[in-house]
Amino acid sequence: xxxxxxxSFSIGNQPILSDVSFSVKEGEVIGLIGPNGxxxxxxxxxxxxxxxxxxxxxxYKESDITNLSPYKRAHMGIGRVFQNFGIFRxxxxxxxxxxxxxxxxxxxKRELGDLKKVVKETLEIAGLQDSAKKKASSLSGxxxxxxxxxxTLKSGNNLFxxxxxxxxxSPKMTNQIADMISTLxxxxxxxxxxxxxxxxxxxxxxxxxxxxxxxIVLSDTPQNVKQSKELQEIYFGADPTT
Amino acid sequence: xxxxxxxxxxxxxxxxxxxxxxxxxxxxGVFNLALGQIALIGGYTTWWLYQVHSVPLPVSIxxxxxxxxxxxxxxxxxxxxPFYKRHRFLPLVTTIALSMILDAVILMVFxxxxxxxxxxxxxxxxxxGITISPVQIVMICTTLVxxxxxxxxxxxxxxxxxxxxxxxxxxxxxxLGIRSGLMHRIIFIISGVLAAAGGIYIGIDTSxxxxxxxxxxxxxxxxxxxxxxxxxxxxxxxxxLISLLEQFAIGxxxxxxxxxxxxxxxxxxxxxxxxxxxxKPNGLFVSSSRxx
Numbered sequence: 103x104x105x106x107x108x109x110s111f112s113i114g115n116q117p118i119l120s121d122v123s124f125s126v127k128e129g130e131v132i133g134l135i136g137p138n139g140x141x142x143x144x145x146x147x148x149x150x151x152x153x154x155x156x157x158x159x160x161x162y163k164e165s166d167i168t169n170l171s172p173y174k175r176a177h178m179g180i181g182r183v184f185q186n187f188g189i190f191r192x193x194x195x196x197x198x199x200x201x202x203x204x205x206x207x208x209x210x211k212r213e214l215g216d217l218k219k220v221v222k223e224t225l226e227i228a229g230l231q232d233s234a235k236k237k238a239s240s241l242s243g244x245x246x247x248x249x250x251x252x253x254t255l256k257s258g259n260n261l262f263x264x265x266x267x268x269x270x271x272s273p274k275m276t277n278q279i280a281d282m283i284s285t286l287x288x289x290x291x292x293x294x295x296x297x298x299x300x301x302x303x304x305x306x307x308x309x310x311x312x313x314x315x316x317x318i319v320l321s322d323t324p325q326n327v328k329q330s331k332e333l334q335e336i337y338f339g340a341d342p343t344t
Numbered sequence: 345x346x347x348x349x350x351x352x353x354x355x356x357x358x359x360x361x362x363x364x365x366x367x368x369x370x371x372x373g374v375f376n377l378a379l380g381q382i383a384l385i386g387g388y389t390t391w392w393l394y395q396v397h398s399v400p401l402p403v404s405i406x407x408x409x410x411x412x413x414x415x416x417x418x419x420x421x422x423x424x425x426p427f428y429k430r431h432r433f434l435p436l437v438t439t440i441a442l443s444m445i446l447d448a449v450i451l452m453v454f455x456x457x458x459x460x461x462x463x464x465x466x467x468x469x470x471x472x473g474i475t476i477s478p479v480q481i482v483m484i485c486t487t488l489v490x491x492x493x494x495x496x497x498x499x500x501x502x503x504x505x506x507x508x509x510x511x512x513x514x515x516x517x518x519x520l521g522i523r524s525g526l527m528h529r530i531i532f533i534i535s536g537v538l539a540a541a542g543g544i545y546i547g548i549d550t551s552x553x554x555x556x557x558x559x560x561x562x563x564x565x566x567x568x569x570x571x572x573x574x575x576x577x578x579x580x581x582x583x584x585l586i587s588l589l590e591q592f593a594i595g596x597x598x599x600x601x602x603x604x605x606x607x608x609x610x611x612x613x614x615x616x617x618x619x620x621x622x623x624k625p626n627g628l629f630v631s632s633s634r635x636x
Contacts, residue, residue: 152519171518173518176520181519190509
């Protein structure tokens with residue numbers, strides 16, 4: 103479904119991503135981990151078109167999307183949840199969902215049918231149906247996260263790029279987010295998640311990719327990655343067994 | 345009461361220009377310092393068509409607003425779009441330079457002589473202690489209708505919601521499939537229409553002179569700083585409030601001993617900018633949000 107080949111990105115002479123290559127199959131849930139500054143969010147920004155790669159290519163559903171603008175990638179079904187909340191704070195919760203549905207290509211909008219009904223369903227998924235008329239700025243960080251994930255989920259996407267969905271979220275809401283991602287998995291959707299919460303990643307991911315200073319250092323099952331020396335070295339600075 | 349009516353007349357003009365400026369600031373976080381000149385271009389175009397070429401007034405007004413929109417779009421393409429992503433202060437420099445160029449061009453083409461779209465003595469209506477001309481009533485009402493239509497467009501149409509989304513979170517809007525580049529252009533065009541409408545307003549109510557642009561821009565800035573940067577409705581309301589303050593400043597017999605000269609009227613806008621930047625830099629209507 104997604105093929106990334108030799109992707110590099112630099113700021114001036116400083117490389118942020120270096121020759122990153124990986125493939126994602128349809129329906130896979132992949133965790134992307136690595137220390138701060140390893141290039142995880144940059145990779146998401148390049149995949150969703152907000153940054154232009156220095157070299158390399160991105161193929162999505164057998165189409166070359168390397169040079170497509172972000173809105174065109176969104177129309178192809180690539181949904182993004184941002185680390186710093188991608189919501190519209192001065193709009194009501196209802197409007198936050200409505201505007202996302204209205205931005206869909208015409209054929210997808212037709213398939214959804216009654217948009218008002220979909221808006222209601224989306225807010226129910228996030229458990230925010232009672233606050234539909236409130237401004238998004240009145241929500242807590244966790245609620246904003248739930249609203250954003252539910253909105254992305256209902257926008258007819260096939261590939262989801264979730265950037266630290268559980269950051270600053272209570273354990274109860276983390277479970278809600280895990281349930282949402284499990285639903286996506288059941289529906290055959292493909293998910294890439296950036297996370298620092300390793301138990302969370304272990305619980306929901308099929309595969310984990312470890313990134314360090316812009317390179318992929320490991321790509322394996324969550325169990326194998328958890329036990330690997332590379333991960334210990336990257337996160338804790340040394341192999342704890344030595 | 346007359347002061348309030350005068351404030352409404354002056355405020356309607358300022359509201360149009362401040363609304364456009366707030367829009368542009370809200371979306372790109374940049375100031376367009378040539379907006380006062382766009383207002384004059386709209387006004388002078390209408391004057392030129394109506395007075396020089398005898399084009400019917402409604403057609404002249406529409407052409408004036410359309411030309412203001414065109415100039416605003418060109419400003420975006422040439423003086424703002426290539427620069428704002430590199431640094432948000434660059435358009436400040438480019439639009440200051442542009443405002444100087446446009447001032448010179450306006451002066452060269454239209455000369456310093458005052459130009460009135462509707463010259464001559466205007467009929468006045470008096471009653472309940474106030475005096476107002478029918479033209480002023482029409483202009484106040486037209487501005488209110490204009491702002492009402494803008495509110496409807498922004499809050500009750502799909503297109504308006506997309507514009508508000510881009511204004512509030514450009515990147516998130518793009519990630520949802522909204523063409524933010526197109527929306528930026530549309531916002532500049534709307535701000536050009538609003539500014540040109542303001543210029544036409546001046547040309548009908550009083551007269552146009554090439555030196556007006558700077559004072560129009562400063563008053564609009566005072567309104568958007570007081571209203572909360574990027575908050576279009578806050579800016580519009582504050583444009584009316586600043587006009588009211590201006591009218592009180594020059595219209596009240598202070599302590600029964602002196603009047604402030606009308607020449608100091610513009611100082612009110614400058615004082616508002618200074619006071620707000622010192623004590624309430626986020627403006628009156630910036631919404632608070634939860635921290636967690």
